[in-house]
Each structure stands twice: as C-alpha cells, then as structure tokens.
Amino acid sequence: MKYKEIFMRRALQLAKNGLGMTSPNPMVGCVIERNGVILSEGWHYKKRMLHAEALTINNIKNKYLFFDCTLYVTLEPCVHFGETPPCVDLIIRNNIPRVVVGIQDPCDKVKGLGIQKLRKYGIEVIENVLINECRFLNKRFFTFYEKKRPYIILKWAQSDDGFIYSYSENKKDNWISGIHARQLNHKWRSEEDSVLVGRKTVLNDNPKLNVRKWFGINPIRIFIDKKLSISNSHFILDGSQHTIVFTEKYKKNTENIEYIQISFEKKIINQILNFLYKKKILSLIVEGGKKTLESFIKENVWDESRVFICDVLLKSGLKAPEIDGIFYKKINIDKDQLKVFNLR
Ligand SMILES: NC(=O)c1ccc[n+]([C@@H]2O[C@H](COP(=O)([O-])OP(=O)(O)OC[C@H]3O[C@@H](n4cnc5c(N)ncnc54)[C@H](OP(=O)(O)O)[C@@H]3O)[C@@H](O)[C@H]2O)c1
Structure with a gap:
C-alpha cells in the first residue's frame, strides 16, 4: 500500500464511526501524521458537533509540532461558516504545511474552494487519494448534492x-425473513434519515418503523395516505417519532406528525423527493409494499436494492417486485440470502 493511502485508510475507518449520526453533514475522518507516526486522529461524531479536522487539530496541545506534519482528511475541508467555523482557516492558522484530501466536497458552498484557499496560503494539497472509497463512504451525501434528492434504498x-x-x-x-435478517433491517434503519411505506402496509402490518433491535437514531417515518384513512390507533401515528404523511387532504400538524398536501394528479414520487430534498433529508429506505416499491422502480429513482430471499414457501400471494439492477453482492444471513443490486 502506498504511504499516503495507509493514513487515508485510517481516516476512512474513523469516519465510518459517524454512520447514522452526522446527517445532513457528511461522515468525515481525519489523521495528523508526522514522520510516519499518527499524532492525532478524529471523526465528525454528530451534526452540530466539531468537524473531524477541528477535533483532530485541537487534540494536539503542542502546536509547534505542526511545522512538518501532514493532515489527512477524507473530504475537502469546509471554507464557509456553518454551525462551526471554517476548517480551512483552522488549518491555515496552525501552519500545517501539507493536506491530503480524499475527495472534493460536492456542496456548492465548498466545491473546490477549500482546496483553493489552502493553496493560496502556501499549503501543499494532494487531492483524490482513495477517491472511490471516499466517495462510497458518503454515497448519501454525494447523491443528495448531485441528484438533488435523497439516496434511495429499496x-x-x-x-x-x-x-x-x-x-x-x-x-x-x-x-417472511428470519430474526437475523430483521435485526439487520433495524441496523439499516439506524443508518438512514427516513423510512417510507405504502398505506396498505400500514393497514396490514401496523409497523412501528423504529430502531428496536439495534441502537441508534430512529429514522423519520413517511407514508402515503391519499384520503387520510389510517386511524390514530396505528403505531405510525402514535407521535413517538417524527412522522410525515403525504396526502391530498388538509390536516393540521400535531407535535410530531406533519401532514403534507400533494397532488395525486401529478407524479407522486417526484413531489415526495422534492419535499425531502428541501428538508435536507439525505437518505430514504423504502420498505414496501409492492405498489410503493414499484412506483420507485417505474420512475427509475433508486440507488440500491436490498432483497432478502427467505427460506419459506408461500405458494401464493402478492408477487415480489421485479428489479433490473447491477448485481453487487450476495450474503447469507442465517437461512436467508441477501442480494444487493445497484441502479444501472
Ligand atoms: N415482504 C416484504 O418485505 C413486505 C414489505 C412491506 C409490505 N409487505 C406487504 O405488502 C402488502 C402491501 O403491498 P401493496 O402493494 O398492496 O400496498 P402498499 O405498497 O403498501 O400500499 C399501496 C398504497 O399506498 C399508496 N401509494 C403507494 N405508492 C403510491 C403512488 N406512487 N401513488 C399513489 N399512491 C401510492 C396507495 O394508497 P391509496 O390506496 O390510499 O391510494 C396505494 O394503494 C402488505 O400486505 C404487506 O404485508 C411486504
């Protein structure tokens, strides 16, 4: 492995600790290295908390050490004032002479400006180290800024x-699936900003759509209910978790439930995705049923599909959706098999 890649891999490892915690911010990892030794490392823990670079720089008390250090960061440092001051300014102030960046930040406020400012102040910047891995790490964040919609998992x-x-x-x-597949599904919910189901799934299954068999933040629950026919006795309307209902009717919002009026004459999925984009919801997991999944497949708006092929025979019932994607991987989960496809 090349020298720079060793430290970038460590920064990637650290960044992954933020999975499910940082949205709408990206996951970012950072390492400060001197003569082949890591002096400090950190990652962005949670939105509104310090960025990875600030945390990693602040860990070092003796600022004189920076004079021949290299800072590795998975995503271009920010240059704008958000909830924290710009990381670029902190790097400049601390006289760090070299910065290795995994990938440019896709958001308009940064998009190369961070790198440009570092160079303007005489800092050597090496770009695109493990670029594919750094992009994959933040697939939700990149999809959101590039496609102007959340990253969608069916x-x-x-x-x-x-x-x-x-x-x-x-x-x-x-x-249909076994307990381990179901537990994995709870882990997935903890990783995404929102989860969506159709009206009939709410009616037939009464799902809670929370994270019970794992730990982490509950996703925002979303469902489509044109006529507002789902009664408050269903878990999805119990107010225990932020919930959004897309409907054609007007209803006043309650503490944790938002009723969003859309037109059922126009393309529904587009309207939903535009709303989620404006709300800065970076990712969505669609958990059925058939009609709902098929509306995303028909519109070709999805990024990944995760299908459990389970160890049971039903002989009859509702046929599974058909999807034409690029096969990505297959994993055995106990007696079930998970197949993952990506959009072509
Ligand atoms: N095995 C699994 O992984 C799995 C997962 C989830 C659900 N399920 C099963 O699937 C069954 C339900 O599937 P389903 O296909 O009958 O129903 P569904 O997809 O759960 O719900 C369909 C309903 O949601 C609304 N809807 C969804 N997409 C829409 C769109 N693009 N435009 C307009 N309205 C939309 C419509 O409500 P209106 O009727 O109000 O117009 C539609 O009738 C359940 O019985 C459940 O047990 C299985």
Missing part, C-alpha cells in the same frame, strides 16, 4: 417462490 423480503405477502388466513405472523 428493501423487501420475499419467499423462495417469489412472494412478499401471503393471503392465507392461517399464517402465524407476517414475517
């Missing part, structure tokens, strides 16, 4: 014979 579980739901009366419960 998720469902289907029986080995291709059904997502059985109409049979005597099924024990609605679960």
Whole structure:
C-alpha cells in the first residue's frame, strides 16, 4: 500500500464511526501524521458537533509540532461558516504545511474552494487519494448534492417462490425473513434519515418503523395516505417519532406528525423527493409494499436494492417486485440470502 493511502485508510475507518449520526453533514475522518507516526486522529461524531479536522487539530496541545506534519482528511475541508467555523482557516492558522484530501466536497458552498484557499496560503494539497472509497463512504451525501434528492434504498423480503405477502388466513405472523435478517433491517434503519411505506402496509402490518433491535437514531417515518384513512390507533401515528404523511387532504400538524398536501394528479414520487430534498433529508429506505416499491422502480429513482430471499414457501400471494439492477453482492444471513443490486 502506498504511504499516503495507509493514513487515508485510517481516516476512512474513523469516519465510518459517524454512520447514522452526522446527517445532513457528511461522515468525515481525519489523521495528523508526522514522520510516519499518527499524532492525532478524529471523526465528525454528530451534526452540530466539531468537524473531524477541528477535533483532530485541537487534540494536539503542542502546536509547534505542526511545522512538518501532514493532515489527512477524507473530504475537502469546509471554507464557509456553518454551525462551526471554517476548517480551512483552522488549518491555515496552525501552519500545517501539507493536506491530503480524499475527495472534493460536492456542496456548492465548498466545491473546490477549500482546496483553493489552502493553496493560496502556501499549503501543499494532494487531492483524490482513495477517491472511490471516499466517495462510497458518503454515497448519501454525494447523491443528495448531485441528484438533488435523497439516496434511495429499496428493501423487501420475499419467499423462495417469489412472494412478499401471503393471503392465507392461517399464517402465524407476517414475517417472511428470519430474526437475523430483521435485526439487520433495524441496523439499516439506524443508518438512514427516513423510512417510507405504502398505506396498505400500514393497514396490514401496523409497523412501528423504529430502531428496536439495534441502537441508534430512529429514522423519520413517511407514508402515503391519499384520503387520510389510517386511524390514530396505528403505531405510525402514535407521535413517538417524527412522522410525515403525504396526502391530498388538509390536516393540521400535531407535535410530531406533519401532514403534507400533494397532488395525486401529478407524479407522486417526484413531489415526495422534492419535499425531502428541501428538508435536507439525505437518505430514504423504502420498505414496501409492492405498489410503493414499484412506483420507485417505474420512475427509475433508486440507488440500491436490498432483497432478502427467505427460506419459506408461500405458494401464493402478492408477487415480489421485479428489479433490473447491477448485481453487487450476495450474503447469507442465517437461512436467508441477501442480494444487493445497484441502479444501472
Ligand atoms: N415482504 C416484504 O418485505 C413486505 C414489505 C412491506 C409490505 N409487505 C406487504 O405488502 C402488502 C402491501 O403491498 P401493496 O402493494 O398492496 O400496498 P402498499 O405498497 O403498501 O400500499 C399501496 C398504497 O399506498 C399508496 N401509494 C403507494 N405508492 C403510491 C403512488 N406512487 N401513488 C399513489 N399512491 C401510492 C396507495 O394508497 P391509496 O390506496 O390510499 O391510494 C396505494 O394503494 C402488505 O400486505 C404487506 O404485508 C411486504
């Protein structure tokens, strides 16, 4: 491995600690190295908290050490005042002579300006070290700024014979996947900003859509209910978690529930995604049912699909959606198989 890549890999490792915590900010990791030794390291823990660079620089009390140090950071340092002052200014003030950047920040307020300012002050900047890994780390953040919509994951579980739901009366419960697949799904919820389901899924399954079998922040719950037919007795309207209902009717918001009026004459998915973009919601996991998943597939607005092929036969029921993506990976989760596809 090349010298610079060793330290960038460590910065990437650190950045991943922020998964599910930093949105709408990106995950960022940082390392300060001198003569092959790491003097300080850090990552962006959570939105509104210090950026990775500030945390890493502040850890070093003896500022004279900086004179021949290199700072490695997975994403271009910010140059604007947000909730914290610009990291670029901190690097300049501390006379750090060299900065290695994983990838340019895609957001308009930065987009190369951070690197430009560092160079203007005589700092050597080496760009694009492990660029693909740094981009993948922040796939949600890059999709949001480049496509002006959240990063979208379609998720469902289907029986080995291709059904997502059985109409049979005597099924024990609605679960098709095993407990480990379900636990993994809770982990996924903790990683995304929002989770969306259709009206019939709310009606048939009464899902809580929270993070119970893992730890982390609950996603914002979203569902489509044209006529506001779902009663308050359903978990999704219990107010325990921020919830957004897309509807054609007017209803006053309550403490944790927002009712957003949209036109059902126009493309619904576009209206939903535009709203989420304006709210700075970086990612969305769509958990069914069939009609809802298929509306995203039809519009070709998704980035990743995660499909559990489960160790049960339903023989009849609601057919699973069909998706044409690029096969990415296959993992066995207990008796179930997870297949992941990316958009072509
Ligand atoms: N195995 C799994 O992974 C899994 C996951 C989730 C759900 N499910 C199963 O799937 C079943 C439900 O699937 P489903 O296809 O019947 O229903 P669904 O997708 O849950 O809900 C469909 C309803 O949501 C609204 N909706 C969704 N997308 C819309 C769009 N683009 N435009 C307008 N309205 C939209 C409509 O409500 P209106 O009728 O009010 O217009 C539509 O009838 C459930 O029984 C559930 O158990 C399985």
